[in-house]
Amino acid sequence: MANKLEESNIAPVGNAGLVEGSSSEKQPEVAPATNTSEKGNDFGETDKKVDDAAAAVSDLSLTDKEKATLANKEEENATGSTSAAPPTYTATDAVQPTTGPVWPETSSDHPLTKFYSSFEALVTEAEYDEVYGIKLSTSSPFHTKLILQKFLRANQNDVEKAKQQLLETLKWRKEFNPVKAANETFSKGRFGGLGYVLEVEGVPGSENKKDIVTFNIYGAVKDKKATFGDLEGFLRWRVGLMEKSVLKLNLPAATTPIPNFSEGPDPYQGYQIHDYLQVSFLRQDPAVKAATQKTIETLGRYYPETLSRKFFVNVPVIMGWVYTAVKLVVAKETAKKFTVLSYGNELVGELGKGVPKVYGGEKEDLESVAEGMTLA
Known part of the structure; x- marks a missing residue:
């Protein structure tokens, strides 16, 4: 099931500041006729x-x-996405939905291919292999790539930065649990x-x-x-x-x-x-x-x-x-x-x-x- 998650409670998840404690003032319960809030869905x-x-x-x-x-x-x-350099891999590497846990093939120069070929060294160095309930392993390629793709997207396909963030995350998860x-x-x-x-x-x-x-x-x-x-x-x-x-x-x-x-x-x-x-x-x-x-x-x-x-x-x-x-x-x-x-x-x-x-x-x-x- 493809559900969405995030980041959170008394201290904003995702990174918002906390404010001073409670006051006796309450906000009106009825909203005005016009709602000026914007909607969007970036990543x-x-x-x-x-x-x-x-x-x-x-x-x-x-x-x-x-x-x-x-x-x-x-x-x-x-x-x-509006300022990032375009991906260097070919158009045929675009991810397509699948009916089962099988990740589409990617070319040798695709960022995910490079990341997948090197993640085991990071697991070994961190002496830990779990992220978000998934154990990173070549025996579970689909779900391992799911996690790696998140780190790639967070770093605009910069493989080295993604590797560094994953390594730090693995070490932290081992220590903090x-x-x-x-x-x-x-x-x-x-x-x-x-x-x-x-x-x-x-x-x-x-x-x-x-x-x-x-x-x-x-x-x-x-x-x-x-x-x-x-x-x-x-x-x-x-x-x-x-x-x-x-x-x-x-x-x-x-x-x-x-x-x-x-x-x-x-x-x-x-x-x-x-x-x-x-x-x-x-x-x-x-x-x-x-x-x-x-x-x-x-x-x-x-x-x-x-x-x-x-x-x-x-x-x-x-x-x-x-x-x-x-x-x-x-x-x-x-x-x-x-x-x-x-x-x-x-x-x-x-x-x-x-x-x-x-x-x-x-x-x-x-x-x-x-x-x-x-x-x-």
């Missing part, structure tokens, strides 16, 4: 630029200096109500029967010191939630190849929701900021090609100018990948009726219909 090559833009949105301030910083990052990392983190029990007092993973059917524009949506509920934080004070403990919870959402993609059961870089969307990605209802945007606690930065660094490096789109909901209307400002300094492809919604019930227009009623859909509350981390 891995713009993830880093999305993270830069998302950080600006979550900080909800954009000085001239910050605009310049974002603009510089955009220029330095302009590796999207995110699969174990996904099944550990965490403190209900620290993390209760902060993160959920939900399977949603009927997402507009999606070819998947079901898509994976991760909800980050920032307003659920009751004690910032308790939640974020222990940075390593928080990161373990956050990575566990991320890993749980990735495992929901069920990549070991995948039968459709991922298209080559710039030749189509990756069907094995997920959506991220960052809900700011009852959250103050006045200032950011140092502990929250540290947790945000560490989460961005970790998820951005070790979970490539796992985010389809990111939504910021219940953002005060008065702060809508930030989104407009960010759009002026990032590429169009990047802007399409994140959307700011001032009202929670606008989300139904983006993800369909499979979301909870509080977001305009037909399902019950997240606690009833979604899966969270094990808490005690």
Whole structure:
């Protein structure tokens, strides 16, 4: 089953900053008649630029200096499909859908062919072979290539960069053990109500029967010191939630190849929701900021090609100018990948009726219909 994943909860998965804790102010529950949010569906090559833009949105301030910083990052990392050099392999190498777990043949100069011929050395060096629930092995060529293709797309078909990122990911997964983190029990007092993973059917524009949506509920934080004070403990919870959402993609059961870089969307990605209802945007606690930065660094490096789109909901209307400002300094492809919604019930227009009623859909509350981390 070709499901989509991503990156995540109290600290945005995919790399958005966290904001100050709860406030007593609530956003209106009825959306205005006009919805000005943009829709789009880009993929891995713009993830880093999305993270830069998302950080600006979550900080909800954009000085001239910050605009310049974002603009510089955009220029330095302009590796999207509109500016990337065309692939060097032939047109006959284009990936075509198959009816079973068989990857189409690729020529000797194809990036995937080169990567596949060298991945075993990386596994040996890292002394670890698992990524997203798949064991990299020549005895499982289809699913191994599925993972390798994600790393290639994240690095615009640069084989050497993809190899380096995969090696770092294998070493990190061996040390951190995110699969174990996904099944550990965490403190209900620290993390209760902060993160959920939900399977949603009927997402507009999606070819998947079901898509994976991760909800980050920032307003659920009751004690910032308790939640974020222990940075390593928080990161373990956050990575566990991320890993749980990735495992929901069920990549070991995948039968459709991922298209080559710039030749189509990756069907094995997920959506991220960052809900700011009852959250103050006045200032950011140092502990929250540290947790945000560490989460961005970790998820951005070790979970490539796992985010389809990111939504910021219940953002005060008065702060809508930030989104407009960010759009002026990032590429169009990047802007399409994140959307700011001032009202929670606008989300139904983006993800369909499979979301909870509080977001305009037909399902019950997240606690009833979604899966969270094990808490005690």
